[in-house]
Amino acid sequence: MSVKLRERKLAKGAFKYYLDIYQNGDRFYEFLDIKVEAGDTKEQKAEKKKIANLIKAKRELEIITQTTDYLPKHLQNINFFDFANAYIKDYEKKDVRMISSALNKFEDYVNNSKLRLVDISPAIMSGFIDYLNDKSGLTGESPHNYYTRFKKILRDAELKGLIRVSPTRNLKFRRKNSPDELRKQVLTSEELQLLVKTECGNSELKKAFLFACYTGLGYAEIKALKWTNLKNSRLITRRAKTNQKVDVKLKDSLVSMLGKNGKNDDSVFNLLNEDGNPISDNGINKCLKNWVERAEIDKHITFYCARHTFATQLLLHGANLKTVADALGHANTRNTIKYLNYIDGLKDSAVDNLPELNF
Structure with a gap:
């Protein structure tokens, strides 16, 4: 050299x-x-x-020093939050908001605005995993999704030579009680029928949520859905998050619920507040909460649970994993496998309910 x-x-x-x-x-x-x-x-x-x-x-x-842990002094004093905010400012992909939210959670966790990039250790990141799981207020897949997005910041620092090895290199994110947690977020066929018969404070929301339970669309897709996406009893659109194509057959009862088609460029669901703006996620979930309580369903249901419900209903009625992945707009089956936990849980419950044999 x-x-x-x-x-x-x-x-x-x-x-x-x-x-x-x-x-x-x-x-x-x-x-x-x-x-x-x-x-x-x-x-x-x-x-x-x-x-x-x-x-x-x-x-x-x-x-x-390339093959050692030594870093030159001018790299040792880089403030982590300065670097992270600069990374987010230049980031152009769709998950930028989630990366920013993950950074906010990390800032709450460490409570140290002067934290240096080189001071972020595996021990700190292990503690951050526990924080996301137990104290962040996040539920469902959100803790894992936040952690995955946060790792992008550290990976970029590693690629730029600002840290030798990312502190997340040998860490695995382990969610707690994930099968049970998913079960709480899924509606059964009987519960869906209860909701059909129960009055909702917002009739458009009622139709939109039930439509999502039978198509797997998230609130972002529901808000953007136009009549041109519904042709010949089929839904054809794209996932807002991944841009993957979604092509799903619509049940006759679902088509009947929607009523007469509007103009191609008109929204299918009128989910607007008094000011003519889309109802916020919090507003939607608050209305859903009241509706579910009136139906006497003891579950924490948000709009995203409609997507979970659609996936598990397909699996329960014989669809294979690849079919469910395609219907959900997943690029592969990796993100679809989690729904098998719920199905396996139902199988165990069914076996428990079999009558005992008297020997």
Whole structure:
């Protein structure tokens, strides 16, 4: 390994510095933006050469320490939240809001705005997992989803050489009681029928939620759904989160519930408040809560539970995992497997209810 400072001659007696770097049998060059003019004074030339040598020394140190835990001092003092906020500012994918929310949860957890990037250890991240599971107020898949998004920030820091190894490298996120938790968020066929017969404070919400229970759409898709997406008793649209195509046959009872089709560009469901704006997630879930209580269903139901209900109903009635994944708009079956926990739980309950044999 070697790093040598060299000069590249330019016109009129000027030159620029560059580094001739030899590492692991390969040679490459790094051209420095340091130009020495023929008319520079002796002091100016000395100052420019000093800067070039400092850069050379820095590169040597970076190469030598690549396979160690050592980080140069200028990297050790980077504030984590400064880096994370800069990462989010430049991030352009659709999950940017969830990454920002995950960062807010982490900030609440560590309660230290001066935390350095290099100080985030596996122990801190293990504690963050426990915090997301137990104290963050998140439910369902949200703790795991927040953790997954948060890891993107640390992965970027690792790729940029600001930390040697991401502190999440050997950690696994373990959710607590996930099969039971999913069960609480799923409606049975009998409970769906109860909701059909129970008055809801918002008739449009009632139709939208029941429609979602039979199509797997989330609230984002429901809000954006147009009549042009419903043709010949089929729903054809795309998932807002993944842009995966969704093509689902509609039950006759569902088509009848919707009534006469509107114009192609009209919304299927009029989920607007008094100001003409879409009802907030909190407003939707509050209305759902009251409706479920009136139906005397003892479960914590949010709009997203309609998606869980659709998936488990398909599995219970004989659909295979690939079919359910396609119906949900999943890119693969990895995210669909969680619904099997619920189905397996039902099988165990069914066996428990078999009559005992008297020997």
